[in-house]
Amino acid sequence: MLYREAGQFKTTYAADQQIFPIRQDRIAVIALLAVAFVGVPLFASEYWFSAILIPFLIFALAALGLNVLTGYAGQLSLGSAAFMAVGAYAAYNFQLRIEGIPIMLSFILAGLTAAGVGVLFGLPSLRIKGFYLAVATLAAQFFIVWCLTKFPWLSNNSSSGVISTQKLIVFGYELDRPVEKYLLVLSIVVLMAFAAKNMVRSSTGRAWMAVRDMDVAASVIGIRLMPTKLLAFAVSSFYCGVAGAMYAFCYLGSVEPDGFSLDMSFKILFMIIIGGVGSIMGSFLGAAFILLLPIFLDIALPYCADLFGLPFSSATVSHIQILVFGGLIMFFLIVEPHGLARLWQIAKEKLRLWPFPH
Amino acid sequence: MSKKIGEVILDLQNISLRFGGVKALTDISFDVRRHEIRAIIGPNGAGKSSMLNVINGVYHPQEGKIFWHGNERKRMEPHMAARQNIARTFQNIALFKGMSVLDNIMTGRVTRMKANFIEHALWFGRARQEELAHRQKVEEVIDFLEIQHIRKTPVGRLPYGLQKRVELGRALAAEPSMLLLDEPMAGMNVEEKQDMCRFILDVNDQFGTTIVLIEHDMGVVMDISDRVVVLDYGKKIGDGVPDEVKNNEDVIRAYLGAGH
Amino acid sequence: MNFFLEVLIGGLLSGVMYALVALGFVMIYKASGVFNFAQGAMVYLAALSVVGCLEKGAPLWLAIILAFVIMTLFGIATEKFVLRKLVNQPPIALFMATIGLAFFIEGLAPMIFGSEPRALELGIVDEPIPWILDNWNMVISKFDLVAAGVAAVLVATLALFFQYTRVGRALRAVADDHQAALSIGIPLQHIWAIVWGVAGFVALVAGMMWGARNGVQFALTFTALKALPVLILGGFTSVPGAIVGGLIIGASEKLAEIYIPPVMQDLFGGNFGGIEGWFPYVLALLFLLVRPEGLFGERHIDRV
Numbered sequence: 001m002l003y004r005e006a007g008q009f010k011t012t013y014a015a016d017q018q019i020f021p022i023r024q025d026r027i028a029v030i031a032l033l034a035v036a037f038v039g040v041p042l043f044a045s046e047y048w049f050s051a052i053l054i055p056f057l058i059f060a061l062a063a064l065g066l067n068v069l070t071g072y073a074g075q076l077s078l079g080s081a082a083f084m085a086v087g088a089y090a091a092y093n094f095q096l097r098i099e100g101i102p103i104m105l106s107f108i109l110a111g112l113t114a115a116g117v118g119v120l121f122g123l124p125s126l127r128i129k130g131f132y133l134a135v136a137t138l139a140a141q142f143f144i145v146w147c148l149t150k151f152p153w154l155s156n157n158s159s160s161g162v163i164s165t166q167k168l169i170v171f172g173y174e175l176d177r178p179v180e181k182y183l184l185v186l187s188i189v190v191l192m193a194f195a196a197k198n199m200v201r202s203s204t205g206r207a208w209m210a211v212r213d214m215d216v217a218a219s220v221i222g223i224r225l226m227p228t229k230l231l232a233f234a235v236s237s238f239y240c241g242v243a244g245a246m247y248a249f250c251y252l253g254s255v256e257p258d259g260f261s262l263d264m265s266f267k268i269l270f271m272i273i274i275g276g277v278g279s280i281m282g283s284f285l286g287a288a289f290i291l292l293l294p295i296f297l298d299i300a301l302p303y304c305a306d307l308f309g310l311p312f313s314s315a316t317v318s319h320i321q322i323l324v325f326g327g328l329i330m331f332f333l334i335v336e337p338h339g340l341a342r343l344w345q346i347a348k349e350k351l352r353l354w355p356f357p358h
Numbered sequence: 359m360s361k362k363i364g365e366v367i368l369d370l371q372n373i374s375l376r377f378g379g380v381k382a383l384t385d386i387s388f389d390v391r392r393h394e395i396r397a398i399i400g401p402n403g404a405g406k407s408s409m410l411n412v413i414n415g416v417y418h419p420q421e422g423k424i425f426w427h428g429n430e431r432k433r434m435e436p437h438m439a440a441r442q443n444i445a446r447t448f449q450n451i452a453l454f455k456g457m458s459v460l461d462n463i464m465t466g467r468v469t470r471m472k473a474n475f476i477e478h479a480l481w482f483g484r485a486r487q488e489e490l491a492h493r494q495k496v497e498e499v500i501d502f503l504e505i506q507h508i509r510k511t512p513v514g515r516l517p518y519g520l521q522k523r524v525e526l527g528r529a530l531a532a533e534p535s536m537l538l539l540d541e542p543m544a545g546m547n548v549e550e551k552q553d554m555c556r557f558i559l560d561v562n563d564q565f566g567t568t569i570v571l572i573e574h575d576m577g578v579v580m581d582i583s584d585r586v587v588v589l590d591y592g593k594k595i596g597d598g599v600p601d602e603v604k605n606n607e608d609v610i611r612a613y614l615g616a617g618h
Numbered sequence: 619m620n621f622f623l624e625v626l627i628g629g630l631l632s633g634v635m636y637a638l639v640a641l642g643f644v645m646i647y648k649a650s651g652v653f654n655f656a657q658g659a660m661v662y663l664a665a666l667s668v669v670g671c672l673e674k675g676a677p678l679w680l681a682i683i684l685a686f687v688i689m690t691l692f693g694i695a696t697e698k699f700v701l702r703k704l705v706n707q708p709p710i711a712l713f714m715a716t717i718g719l720a721f722f723i724e725g726l727a728p729m730i731f732g733s734e735p736r737a738l739e740l741g742i743v744d745e746p747i748p749w750i751l752d753n754w755n756m757v758i759s760k761f762d763l764v765a766a767g768v769a770a771v772l773v774a775t776l777a778l779f780f781q782y783t784r785v786g787r788a789l790r791a792v793a794d795d796h797q798a799a800l801s802i803g804i805p806l807q808h809i810w811a812i813v814w815g816v817a818g819f820v821a822l823v824a825g826m827m828w829g830a831r832n833g834v835q836f837a838l839t840f841t842a843l844k845a846l847p848v849l850i851l852g853g854f855t856s857v858p859g860a861i862v863g864g865l866i867i868g869a870s871e872k873l874a875e876i877y878i879p880p881v882m883q884d885l886f887g888g889n890f891g892g893i894e895g896w897f898p899y900v901l902a903l904l905f906l907l908v909r910p911e912g913l914f915g916e917r918h919i920d921r922v
Contacts, residue, residue: 013493076710124903127910131653131713135846136906139899150890195479202478202489203464203471210454210465217452220414221528222440222469231475262843266717273714278456315733323725329718333711334703 003351019197036186041179049178050251052291057182057189058246060287063271064196064280065239070269071278072200073232074212075125075133079140080268083237084244085260086114086144088163089154091245095166096156103168107188107245114241115234117144122233126226141262148257155257164254181250188246192239197280199235208232209278270325274332276341285340293328294321363584364392367568368413368536373422375408375592382408383419383592390536395562395569397579400589401612406572407449409589410538413570414439414446440469445529446538449572451521455514459524462513463499466531467492499527503557519550526557536568537561543575551575555582580604588612624756625872631762633868634769635831638824639845640852640860641772642817647854648793649813651709652701655716658842659723660818664689665825665834669738670731678740682822689822693814702807724839735835744831765827772823773861776816785812793855847902853912862913867898 003024010016020026044053066080091110094101121140125133148154148161155161168175168184175181199205207228210218219225248255267290275286301320305312336342368390375383383405390396398406411417412424415434424431426442445466454462471492477485500506503523508516513524522542529537542558543551559582561567573579579586580600588596588603590612596603603609642657654660667688671681700719704712744761751757780786791799792809800806828838848867852859874897879890906912 013490013497017489017493074710076713124906128906130710132850132906132910134710134713135850135899136903138843138846139896139903142896142899146892146896150888150892151886152888198481198485199475199479202481202485203468203473204475204478206457206461206465207468209457209461210468213454213456214452216416216436217448217454218465219436220416220440220446220452221466221532222437223465224437235475266721269714269717273718316729319725319729319733321725322721323729326718326721326723326725330700330715330722333707333715333718334700337707337711 003348003354005352017201019194019201033190036190037183041183044179044182046178049182052295054178054182054185054251055247056287056291057185058243058251059268059271059291060284061189061192061246062240062243062268063275063283063287064193065236065243066268067272067278067280067283068196068200068208068239069232069236071272071276071282072205072212073208073229073236075122075229075232076131077137077140077236078134078262078265078269079121079137079144080240081260081262081264082141082144083114083118083240084247084264085148085255085257086117086237087111087241087244088248088255088260089148089257090114090241091249092163092165093154093156103166103170103249107242107249110245111238111241114244115238118233118237118240119230122230125229125233138262141265145257145260160256160258162254162256163248165249168249185246185250188242192242193280193284196235196239200280204231270329272339273329274339276339277337279339279341281344282339282341285344289340290325293324297321297324363394366390367392367427369425370413371423371425373409373412373419373424375405375412375417375419381592382417383412383589386422386589386592386594388587388594388597390568390570391585392568393562393566394584395558395571395582397571397573397583397586398589399573399576399579399586403591404589405592406589407540408592410446410540410570410572414444414538440532443532443535444538445532445534445536447522447525447529447540447542449540449544451518451525453513453521453525453528456512458510458512459505459516459527460496460500460509462524463496463527463531464492466499466528467495469532495533496531499531502530502560503527519546522546522550522554523557526554530561530565533565534567536570539569539571539573541572541574543573543578551578558582620755622873624758625876626869627756627758628762629869629872630865631759631766631868632872633848633864633866634762634766634861635824635827635864636841636844636848636868637861637864638765638769638772638820638827639841640848640864641776641857642820642824643845643849644852644854644857644860645776645817645820646813649789650701650792650810651712651796652716653709653713653854654719654817655713655842656696656720656723657817657821657845658839659720659727660689660692660821661825661828661841662836662838663692663723663727663825664818664822665738665829665838666727666731668822668826669736669829669834672738673736682826685822686819689818690815693818694811697807697811697814701810720839720842724836728836733836735833738826738829738834740826740830742830761831765831768823768827769861772820773857776820776857779816785809789813844898847898849912850902851905851913853914856912856914859912859914867901870901871897 005022008023010021015021020029040053062080062084065083066077069075069077087110090113091106094106094109095103098106117140121137124136128136155163168181170184175184200208207218207223210221210223211225211228215225244260271286271290272283273286274289275284276282297320298317301317302312332339366389370389371387373383373386374381386409398409400406408417412419415436415438418433454465457465471488473485473488477483500509503526505520505523505527508520513521516524526539526542539558543554546554555578558569558571562569571579571583583600585598586596586600586603587594588606588609595608595612596606598606639657639661642660643654646652646654646657664685667685668681671684672678676684696719700715701712704715742761742764744759746757747760747763780790788799788804788809789812791802791804792806796806824841825838828841832838848860848863851866852861852863871894875891875894878893882890
């Protein structure tokens with residue numbers, strides 16, 4: 001009864017083209033942002049910030065980046081983690097090598113660096129498609145991580161490429177408490193999420209989706225395939241790069257190239273499959289799901305084991321985690337290829353009619 | 359109805375196209391005049407779709423010359439054809455399945471939108487004005503084709519006839535000077551065909567769009583087109599006004615088989 | 619020169635090992651158009667099944683038969699419960715589903731058979747062949763040579779199977795055109811089940827060879843990552859392509875590993891080992907830019 005659009009008439013195209021055309025949605029989003037910016041900092045514990053909320057936001061941003069490329073532009077990539085690595089190491093080097101550079105500027109430059117590398121590895125997409133391209137992005141995954149390990153200059157000559165990030169100083173104020181880092185990450189992620197939404201609802205996003213759905217038709221109506229695909233690679237890598245920089249600076253504080261493994265790339269891919277391919281909100285839902293699931297299993301499995309009197313080692317728990325991930329991916333692809341975002345949409349449609357069935 | 363057919367705007371001279379050893383088109387010449395409805399007919403496999411693909415740059419003929427508004431055209435890519443105001447529809451509907459009707463038709467205006475992705479990301483200034491201005495234009499197309507009720511529906515969910523109409527809408531949204539239609543009425547029932555005929559004639563009449571049309575329904579072709587080209591096995595066997603073509607012996611033979 | 623030859627031959631022989639895995643990909647891709655990322659995980663599962671059965675006290679021949687049964691059942695189950703439900707999805711969705719499948723196997727297999735690395739004893743030792751060592755002063759492993767022989771026998775068997783059996787002919791028909799095969803009465807789903815069975819068999823052979831060489835451990839799943847550039851080079855649909863691609867990748871990566879790092883060291887200083895990890899990919903990528911359909915793949919024209 002509460003969720004109705006009856007009586008909300010749109011008299012201009014501007015009103016119809018809003019991000020959230022239904023009033024209740026706008027209220028809900030504002031409420032959510034208020035909770036995230038004000039409520040959470042007041043009540044959440046340090047553990048929540050540094051172990052759950054910050055990584056959640058960072059991975060949501062990376063998933064968003066991959067979603068731009070895979071979900072909207074239709075180019076499957078298995079190298080997202082490598083582009084995060086580029087962002088992390090670029091931000092570190094900008095801080096290290098340019099005296100007094102503001103941290104925000106080095107994040108942006110890190111994103112741009114990742115975008116450049118992304119375009120480079122996106123070039124093959126002009127000639128190859130589908131899983132050929134997916135395999136090509138593996139080249140990026142392996143090559144980039146190898147470079148970061150082997151070229152000592154990139155990690156300031158540290159052994160095996162480990163870097164410890166510099167202090168986070170924003171406008172002269174040092175952010176060292178988890179809540180401060182959380183607010184910084186949150187602000188960046190929210191801004192970038194809105195920017196992504198704006199891109200995908202405008203001509204840029206329509207060009208991406210046109211290329212995804214049928215590239216020959218797209219070029220016939222005047223979309224130039226090369227710049228469109230490369231822009232998707234650039235934007236996607238920019239997002240991953242910024243996520244990587246925050247992963248290093250705001251989450252772990254110290255990273256090594258091998259941390260940005262193929263497994264991490266897969267995890268980001270799983271986030272968008274489960275959350276919803278081609279959905280901004282899906283990236284967030286998927287990130288939350290993939291990050292919370294292991295925590296949930298860690299707690300639930302030993303409990304179940306006790307209940308049934310099964311001997312459970314920690315190895316078994318990790319095997320079950322992998323198995324559940326794999327199973328869920330297949331399950332979602334079969335049952336709901338558009339992921340949690342689609343389920344959410346269906347729920348909303350039902351809610352609009354509730355309490356009547358039709 | 360007095361209709362002014364103008365000068366030659368597209369002139370194809372001695373076009374030959376091969377795929378490996380297979381000859382799709384052999385030495386074909388014909389022209390298209392401003393404001394006319396020009397039909398290409400012929401049995402299956404005659405090379406009709408290949409002809410359209412040559413016109414808008416999807417295929418590149420090995421031999422022959424193409425003149426567009428009197429200038430010889432060099433090798434070109436499909437997206438360049440769109441920029442020269444040539445739009446088209448496809449034999450097997452080539453809509454963007456994951457997008458709504460509105461978005462599909464909006465893509466038709468892509469060549470006219472100037473804002474870049476950064477402006478889009480910020481949703482500011484030119485980007486915002488453009489989206490609104492073009493939405494206005496697209497709504498006109500939607501009104502013209504009488505598909506207001508489905509504008510927010512994903513095209514994948516629409517029945518075949520409506521999808522064809524949406525595809526025409528996407529082409530029209532580009533405000534083309536030349537429109538290539540590849541079997542716009544295939545698989546439609548009589549009523550849908552009548553609607554589509556009406557749209558084609560209206561487009562030609564109201565907007566002055568030149569139309570090149572492939573169609574199998576002879577009744578329709580003879581009714582609406584000004585001139586007809588007939589292809590068979592990649593060769594041109596007839597060219598002229600409908601009555602001429604109807605009585606051309608080669609054409610009759612191609613359609614009815616030898617011995618008739 | 620001898621050293622160069624030794625590296626080259628060693629590379630070619632290890633390339634044969636890659637080709638063994640790549641063959642499994644080709645089988646499934648040819649018949650059903652599915653790019654099966656889980657092939658590496660299947661290699662792991664196969665090797666684990668053999669070792670698992672051996673540990674339970676079965677003799678080697680029985681363990682191999684049991685493992686074959688497990689792989690076949692697994693293949694049929696995959697077809698029935700996963701792929702059949704995804705029939706009309708785009709290929710990329712199927713590909714992602716097989717990534718899920720790979721994770722599923724990687725979780726399930728060690729739960730059943732244990733995850734600790736174990737040796738698999740097939741009675742072939744991994745030592746230089748004395749005759750070549752004496753006469754040519756080259757180290758060529760006996761094991762690698764046997765593996766090459768096994769691969770040759772496997773390819774010959776598959777070729778005969780495809781050429782001369784009813785099922786094989788049906789498989790080729792399906793590979794050429796699903797619709798046409800269906801219309802002349804070939805039951806697609808049976809064929810797909812059989813293909814997964816055959817791919818399981820190929821995985822079993824690969825798993826035993828790899829397991830005997832490097833031990834049965836989780837790293838066996840990475841064999842898939844080695845096979846991918848092989849496929850790109852050889853084309854997804856070609857059995858000879860998989861072999862030739864394997865040989866090229868094997869030889870070039872070993873040569874690159876020996877000859878490139880010293881050059882880079884001179885240029886930049888530091889240690890540049892481990893090129894093997896990415897070199898095949900970059901090679902395959904460069905190759906793709908020249909010939910997108912692979913060495914033996916089919917070129918196709920977009921129709922509109």
